[in-house]
Amino acid sequence: MKLLAIDSSGNTATVAVVEDNLLRAEYTIDYKKTHSQTLLPMLEEIRKMTELDLESIDAIAVAAGPGSFTGLRIGAATAKGLGLALNKPLISIPTTEALAYNLYGHNGCICPIMDARRGQVYTGLYGFISAGEECDTCDSRETHYEFVRIKETSAMSMEELCAIINERGEEVIFLGDGVPVYREQIAKLLHVPYSFAPAHLCRQHAGSVGVLGMEYFAAGKTESAAEHSPKYYRTSQAERERKEKAVIRLMSAEDLDLVADMEKASYPDPWSRQGFEEELANENAMPLVLVDSTGVVGYAVVILAGEEADLVKITIDEKERGKGYGRKLLDEVLGECNNRGVKKTTLEVRASNTPAITLYEHAGFLSQGVRPGFYDRPKEDALIYRYTE
Secondary structure (H helix, E strand, O other): OOOEEEEOOOEEEEEEEOOEEEEEEEEEEEEOHHHHHHHHHHHHHHHHHOOHHOOOOOOOEEEEEOOOOOHHHHHHHHHHHHHHHHHHEEEEHHHHHHHHOOOOOOEEEEEEEEEOOOEEEEEEEEEEEEEEEEEOOOEEEEEEEEEEEEEEEEEEHHHHHHHHHHHHHHOOOEEEOOHHHHHHHHHHHHOOEEEOOOOOOOOHHHHHHHHHHHHHHOOOOOOOOOOOOOOOOOOOOHHHHHHHHEEEEEEEEEHHHHHHHHHHOOOOOOOOHHHHHHHOOOEEEEEEEEOOOOOOEEEEEEEEOOOOOEEEEEEOOOOOOOOHHHHHHHHHHHHHHOOOOOOEEEEEEEEOOHHHHHHHHHHEEEEEEEEEEOOOOEEEEEEEEEOOO
């Protein structure tokens, strides 16, 4: 089993070849040049020095995020290009997991912190559980370690992270490029014993990406090069500014064609353009659109009845999902309902629509029951949710 591993998610650029239980080569650099200048030359140098035939690799493991938006795009483009050219699968490794894997076998909580700017870090909490195995042919006892994900990758403030660690009450070791940035803050906020990884283990290493990639590969966690995309965990500054400038207004007749097209692309049983047109004329309806610099990116339709409201439609353009637009539109709906004296807002959602269910529950909607077989194409139950002021 032979893997090529790539990590350009932070300031460090690193490439490695891992074969079975051997790290054949690793080239790691953290200096002033950009990853677009260093990554491919590093890969070529490893290929020449090890006489590597790229056709001989079984898969490409790549640090898929979080991290620098530019760095992640460069790493993803490199891995995808090689994967497509060589017809090899890709293995997406969370950057924080690969960082934690630098400290394989560490007895305690491991906390990678990557500087995410704007007062936040990309982080997670990990550990290793030892499991001894008796050898049948000798008197030795070999210890193996299971990698444990205590808290999955996320972006948060250092205050939030330290509060979580304090609550756990367990000794912790930090590593990553966030250490020099937040070292003083950690000293002020943390009430449990802590330490910092030494310099040779504190940054990204493609060797760790490759070794962890072996575990992922064995578990069948691969994807095609065409399917791969970086996982940013937070929108870019440009996208955040775009979201902040987005506005929500009443739907107009000029919006109907775009809304109807978005509806058709989003649902197996879409409303027609005429259906939305009828709601524009309905004095008890509140049709809204969310508009940013690119145009209409979402819409909602609410039917009002005194102190009650029914949220019958809320949709974000498929290309714009995962950017916070859904929550922005939902908050506006609830705020406007409150302004109009609504005390109770209900909605229905497909039982399989986990992202929407998560959105509603985070906004404060509570489950009220099930309508069996409510939806067609495919036939599926509807979950009923209610929000009460």
